Amino acid sequence: MSDAPKQPAKPSTPSLNPFPLRERIKMPRQHMPEQSAEERARNYGEVNLGYSAELARQEALRCLECAKKVCTTNCPVGVKVGEFVQLILAGDFAGAAAKIREDNVLPAITGRVCPQEDHCEGACLLHKKGESLGIGYLERFVADYEQRMGIHSFHKVPPTGKKVAIVGSGPSGLTAAGELVQQGHNVHVFEALHELGGVLVYGIPEFRLPKQIIREQLDYMRAMGVEFETDVVVGRTVTIDELMEEEGFDAVFVGTGAGLPVFMKIPGEHCNGVYSANEFLTRINLMHAYEFPKYDEPIVDCRSKDVAVIGAGNTALDAIRSALRLGARKAFVIYRRSEAEMPARAEEVKHAREEGIDFQMLTAPVEFLSDSKGWLTAARCVRMELGEPDASGRRRPVPIKGSEFDLPLSVAVMAIGTSANPIIQSTTPGLKTNQRGYIDADQTTQRTSRKGIFAGGDIVTGSATVILAMGAGRRAAKSIHEYLTTGVW
Numbered sequence: 495m496s497d498a499p500k501q502p503a504k505p506s507t508p509s510l511n512p513f514p515l516r517e518r519i520k521m522p523r524q525h526m527p528e529q530s531a532e533e534r535a536r537n538y539g540e541v542n543l544g545y546s547a548e549l550a551r552q553e554a555l556r557c558l559e560c561a562k563k564v565c566t567t568n569c570p571v572g573v574k575v576g577e578f579v580q581l582i583l584a585g586d587f588a589g590a591a592a593k594i595r596e597d598n599v600l601p602a603i604t605g606r607v608c609p610q611e612d613h614c615e616g617a618c619l620l621h622k623k624g625e626s627l628g629i630g631y632l633e634r635f636v637a638d639y640e641q642r643m644g645i646h647s648f649h650k651v652p653p654t655g656k657k658v659a660i661v662g663s664g665p666s667g668l669t670a671a672g673e674l675v676q677q678g679h680n681v682h683v684f685e686a687l688h689e690l691g692g693v694l695v696y697g698i699p700e701f702r703l704p705k706q707i708i709r710e711q712l713d714y715m716r717a718m719g720v721e722f723e724t725d726v727v728v729g730r731t732v733t734i735d736e737l738m739e740e741e742g743f744d745a746v747f748v749g750t751g752a753g754l755p756v757f758m759k760i761p762g763e764h765c766n767g768v769y770s771a772n773e774f775l776t777r778i779n780l781m782h783a784y785e786f787p788k789y790d791e792p793i794v795d796c797r798s799k800d801v802a803v804i805g806a807g808n809t810a811l812d813a814i815r816s817a818l819r820l821g822a823r824k825a826f827v828i829y830r831r832s833e834a835e836m837p838a839r840a841e842e843v844k845h846a847r848e849e850g851i852d853f854q855m856l857t858a859p860v861e862f863l864s865d866s867k868g869w870l871t872a873a874r875c876v877r878m879e880l881g882e883p884d885a886s887g888r889r890r891p892v893p894i895k896g897s898e899f900d901l902p903l904s905v906a907v908m909a910i911g912t913s914a915n916p917i918i919q920s921t922t923p924g925l926k927t928n929q930r931g932y933i934d935a936d937q938t939t940q941r942t943s944r945k946g947i948f949a950g951g952d953i954v955t956g957s958a959t960v961i962l963a964m965g966a967g968r969r970a971a972k973s974i975h976e977y978l979t980t981g982v983w
Contacts, residue, residue, distance in 0.1 A: 569614045573614070574594075599669055648718050666970070676718065747971075751952040916931055946977070
């Protein structure tokens with residue numbers, strides 16, 4: 495019996511791949527070159543170094559060219575994976591980048607931070623026999639090639655005369671902006687902070703997503719015709735109603751994310767040295783603490799200190815790996831469940847372990863202890879065991895009586911989630927929200943309760959991934975275009 499996955503009919507276009515399916519299945523996935531753990535643990539250079547052209551071609555040869563494109567249907571923005579991989583095999587890297595850009599306006603970013611294992615790669619038929627096709631690595635390769643060669647391949651149509659305001663320059667806002675400007679609309683992005691990029695720039699560290707990559711993608715969007723304005727807090731500097739009624743915007747997309755920190759509400763959280771992940775990462779990434787002493791950013795000194803992060807998502811790992819690079823003596827992840835329940839990407843967990851991060855699993859803090867001046871000295875923790883599943887479907891952690899212990903710490907970072915900032919909702923009459931304070935929007939059209947106002951990303955769903963926010967931005971752009979061209983709400 496053949497060990498090849500069952501395949502429908504052969505693709506309609508001739509294959510450029512000389513290898514039969516059986517041989518492709520046996521080909522090993524091409525490893526992404528990376529800095530050694532010893533080197534990268536003390537610098538902010540990018541961990542993953544990218545494919546060469548030869549590695550990219552070798553990896554592309556593994557594609558099974560399935561007739562049923564499950565990789566594309568499982569991609570939140572619908573990238574035509576099979577088609578861009580064929581273009582890589584043909585040596586047409588610029589064409590491959592252009593193919594990706596038909597559906598994804600931020601390929602150099604998603605090639606680095608998208609959890610492909612949950613989407614395109616998770617659906618890849620190769621995954622059933624071993625390791626999936628390295629779709630994210632290939633996407634990054636062609637996006638970097640495009641930038642290196644200075645290629646701009648975007649679609650332009652005659653202007654429609656319609657104006658669209660995008661509130662927030664994070665992944666959902668940028669995606670909506672890029673899609674809409676290619677439909678001929680005048681697109682203006684408003685950002686509350688002094689630098690563009692939203693969570694991409696303040697939340698994701700340099701070693702995972704270099705700031706220069708974000709700036710290059712923004713320059714690409716400027717070339718497309720998108721206009722940007724920083725230091726504008728919509729809801730304070732200007733309201734949405736003023737944008738529509740006084741400044742003549744025909745539609746507004748709200749993509750402000752979910753940036754309000756969540757705390758555990760345990761004794762001692764007010765201690766000096768206890769941070770939210772938002773503040774900790776913003777100080778490091780946006781305010782350049784990672785470039786000390788060039789930038790003398792006032793963040794607690796991690797050098798030769800014991801640091802812990804509470805939580806085990808991607809944000810938690812970004813925070814603790816940043817602390818390590820800032821000179822932490824010991825760096826801990828404290829998580830109340832087991833490794834099987836960790837929401838962080840497997841690759842990030844692997845990298846963290848290699849760098850020497852100490853994972854304290856089935857452990858939870860119950861109190862933070864401080865000295866006479868209010869500075870953190872330790873976290874009082876309790877060991878946990880897993881009980882019956884809770885509402886999330888994961889087994890509920892239960893404290894083990896008598897298991898308390900004190901973990902000496904100078905810095906603790908709370909990375910247990912975020913909630914919705916209420917500025918937009920509280921200053922826009924008639925804009926409905928749900929019980930958690932997020933904007934109520936249709937998950938297909940991203941339309942809200944107010945005519946002409948759309949919303950998507952974390953401000954609608956709560957904290958999620960970059961690619962899911964981009965999917966919402968793309969759906970919103972389609973819906974906004976339909977509204978502007980038909981007038982039907």
